[in-house]
Amino acid sequence: MSTTLPRPAAPASGPAPRAHRHGPIGRLGRWAATHRRAVFAVWAVLVIGLGVFAPKVEHALSGAGWQDSGSESVQVRDLVQQEFGGLNSTGLMVALHSTTDTATSPAFAQRIAAVTRVLQEDDRVSQVVGPQPGVTISQDGRTAIVMAGAAADANDMVRAADDLKEPVRALGDDRIEIAMTGASGLWSDFNEANRAAMMKSELYSWPVTLGILVLAFGGLAAAGLPLLLTILGLVASAGSLYLGTHVFDISIWAMNFALMFALALGIDYALFVVMRFRAALRETPDDVPDAVAATMDTAGKAVLFSGITVLISLSAVMLVDSPAFRSMAGGIMVSVIFVLAASLTLLPAVLGRKGHRINARAVPWAKASEPRSARFAAWGERLWARPWLAGLAALGVLLALAVPVLHLDTGMPSIKVVPQEDSSRVGYGLVQDAFGPGAPGTLQVVVPTAEADAARTALQADGGIAQVAPAQPGRSGDVVLLQAVPRTDPSDPSVGATIDRLRDTLPAGSQVGGATAENHDLEQELAAKTPLVIGVVLALGFLLLLVALQAPLVALIGTVTNLLATGAAFGVAKLVFQDGHGASLLGFESQGFLDAWGPVFFFAMIFAISMDYTVFLLSSAKEHWDRTGDPKEAMVGGLAHSGRVIFAAAAVMVAVFFTFALSGPLPPKEMGIILGVAVLLDAALVRLLLVPVLLRLTGRAAWAVPAPLKRILPDVRFGH
Structure with missing residues (x-):
């Protein structure tokens, strides 16, 4: 099969007209830089218009939806709703226990009556069934259960648990303990604990993020741009999610993850674009709009491909037939769309306005720094000279960390994910002690x-x-x-x-x-769909890289190497969360498995973030290859121009993700450790070491394009 190896284009006889020097993304950037008022006005209307709804979003989002919508267990839930007065898995369960009284004593009977009145007064309760001897009264008579049927859907019953669990618990005293439990009570406590933990982590992460950004950009003026993109993307996303709740049930986790991705992508994209803009200003110091256009023709195009890859990765999660998963993926995608749109329009407009003031209040080394990092260029030269030792060492570490994933067990979250003092866990323990270990999962x-x-x-x-x-x-x-x-x-x-x-x-x-069967069915759905999701993400990611990079081998390298850091991260997760290594240090109680939603959802998130770094590195390498036709310059130059950005962006992400490991409940810890380890390994061992080594070993073949393929691929170049 014949191949075509791109060669440097012959120099033009004279300067090309400026209107034709740049591609569509570059021209969009130049237009935004020269029509700043229009861009600012559109974004002001968009953010203010959607921002009006943003404060309402937290109360409109749903707390349930963790189910396989097409499962037998969900059919049973609907049937019990119709035939048995709503006494299904979403109904409310209240446990009463005394060490001194029995269910027939006057004091105990008064508490049962009080609980019944509180439940009956809520419109979301269809009926209240008191304790039944031999069924919901323990053999010793000291524990009783009051059941409340669901008159609303699963999400509203979680909200009912939000509203009723504290008034019900307050009816207890020193003699009689009262606690709301059951599936709706558990999800209520679960969501509340995780929301508080996410807010705590974000509070920690913002100062850390700002500090790293100041170091990365060398000044406050430039460091503020990622935060600008994040805030605008978050406000617009929150407003959009609120409007979406009038059409779909959207999980409250969608907002949490949307905030995290808005921060991650805002930082990544702004770092890449602003550093390229600084370099472009040195080339055309008297023409700021042209510097913006040149920036967007290179970095902006990479950001576009990166954003599309992120959207593709997250869209694959939609294959899981679960409202919670689909709404979480959709919420993140909304935030990605807003951040991507801001990066391609608002950021160029801001850069056009700031111009040389992008270096305002910058430290001297930042103003004088060259776009081509001497340190990363030297690192690239070292890898070019001795690729085998470094490559095998990195591969060995990644494979060794990934080995435990072969024995990874997963399961739906147990009661251990809820803080011990929360009502649902207290009630769960009371029911188990009185009726047997399986009673909470009837x-x-x-x-x-x-x-x-x-x-x-x-x-x-x-x-x-x-x-x-x-x-x-x-x-x-x-x-x-x-x-x-x-x-x-x-x-x-x-x-x-x-x-x-x-x-x-x-x-x-x-x-x-029943609730336990619903968890089991969702776990089965996740197990069945995880290989499909991974396959779709890899296939679509490869196709997009193929279009962007124009070379099958380098696109394959960029795609497959993503699996190494992902596998290593899940191997670490197996050691920590399944085996319990470091549990006391991190302050959690091991469930003996990893939460079942982790592999599919975290894989999509890790792949999305990793592809950011992949596109940044390989688009820069392609830019050098298109200009020189030299595989060494492609590898070394790509590393020299993108290494600092990848290093800085990864440092921010690792710091942000590891703050989640400090949170109380287990799920944020899982997310923080897995994502933090994945980004750390991906940046340090994959993007800045293994991929350059593979470019060295494959040489010119990495950039070869079969002639039939070249005829059907669009001509994409990261340059001008």
Whole structure:
């Protein structure tokens, strides 16, 4: 197969007309720099218009949605809603316990009546069922459960738990302890604890971020630009998410992740663009708009491809049939779109206005620094001279860290993700102590009335079931509800095996649901879709890099190497969160597994962030290759021009992510450790070491383009 190796273009006989020197992104940047008032006005209208709604978003976002929407368990939830007065998995559960009184004592009965009144007064409660002897009253009589049916959807029942858990808990005293638990209570506490932890982490991260940005940019004027993009992107995203809640249920986690990605991308894009702008100003010091155009033709084009790659990575998460996952991915994508739009329009306008004042209040070394870093150029020369030792060392470290991922176990979040003092965890413990370890995860089995006896017999005969409550007839008379208590804790893998077994052995027409079954079904959906999501992300990422870089081998290098840092990060996660190494240092209680949503969602996030650095490095390398046709200059020059940006951006991201490891609940710790380790390894060992080594070893072949492919690819160049 013939290949075409690009050669430096012959010099033109005279300067080209300025209007034709730059590509579409460069011309957009020049237009923004020369029409600043229009750009500022549009963004002011956009941010103010959407910002009006931003303060309302937190109360409009949903707290549930962690489900496989097409699963059997969700069908059971809907059926129980219709047939059994809303006493499904989203209903409220209140546990009352006393060490001195029993459920029949006057004091205990008064507390039950008080709890019942509080629950009945809420419109989201369909009915309240008091404690039943032999079912929801313990054998010693000292623990009782009050059940409240759901008259609203899952999200509103979490909001009901938000509003009712404290008034209900306040009804207790020294003699009788009262706590709201159940799935809605757990999600209420889970979301509240994580929201507080995210806010705490963000409070820590902002000063750290600003400090690193000042060091990276060398001054406050330039360092403020990433924060400007972040704030504008966040405000616009928050307003958009609020409007979106009128059409879809959007998880509150969408806002948390949107803030994090707005910060990450705002920093990455502004770093790359501003550093390139400083270099362009040296080339055309008397023509600021032309310097902006030249900047956007190179760095701006890289930012565009990076942003599209991020959107592609996150869109693959939409393949998971879960409202929480889809809304989280959608929320992040909204923030990416706003930050990307600001980077391509508002940032050039600001640079056009500032001009040489971009160096205002900068330290002397920042003003005098060259765009080509001497240190990273020297590092590139060293790697070019001795590639094997450094490359094998980096590969060995990454593979060694990735080995534990072969034994990674996942599961849905257990009660351990909720702080010990929270109502849902207190109530969970009370129910387990009184009714057995599996009681908080009671299964709801709906069967045709004609099969009730056979189903009950099958449940009682199953080794995974400890107790079966009497059948409850449905309103239609067509079905009955059997409550089956597993023998083990709901987070134990054996419960999932029991659910699968029951679905195979129960009479035809039987359906198994309940909160534990919903978690199991979502875990199964995640396990089934994770390979698909990873495959789609890799395939689309490769295709986009192929279009951007015009060379299959270098696009393959950029894509596949992303897996190394990802695998290593999850290997570290296995050691920390599954095996518990460092648990006491980080202040968490190991569940014995990694949360099941981690692999698919964190992979997409890691790939998205890593592709930022990939595009920055390889687009710079391609720029040098297009200009010189020299593979050494492509590798060394690309590293010299982008290494400092990658290093600074990664430093900010690692610092930000590791602040999440300081948060109280487990999920932010998982996110902080996994993302922080991934970015650290990706920047230090992959982008700044392994990829340059691979460019050295593949040489001219890295940039070869098969002739048939060259005919169908658009001509993309990172230069002017």
